[in-house]
Amino acid sequence: MSLWDAREAAAATGGEARGDWAVSGVSIDTRTLAPGDLFVALKAARDGHDFVAQALAAGAGAALVSRIPEGVS
Structure with missing residues (x-):
């Protein structure tokens, strides 16, 4: 079950989602x-x-x- 997908995350944060993904939890x-x-x-x-x-x-x-960290695409 998806908690959040790329479209929802972009809308909620005002940011830009890269790729098509869905997540099931959150971690810091x-x-x-x-x-x-x-x-x-x-x-x-x-x-x-x-x-x-x-x-x-x-x-x-x-x-x-x-920001996108160096070495991460």
Whole structure:
């Protein structure tokens, strides 16, 4: 069951979705990310953008970012 898809995420955030995807959960931490989750890259004490590639490699369905990290397409 889908929690959010690319079209809904773009409409809700005012951003741009790349590709056609759907996610089943949300995570801000690659250590607790489940396959199919949306990884949200927060900028806090550590910049979540530094972990986007790791999240995608771990099975994230998509990543919500404010900038595209180097090495991630």
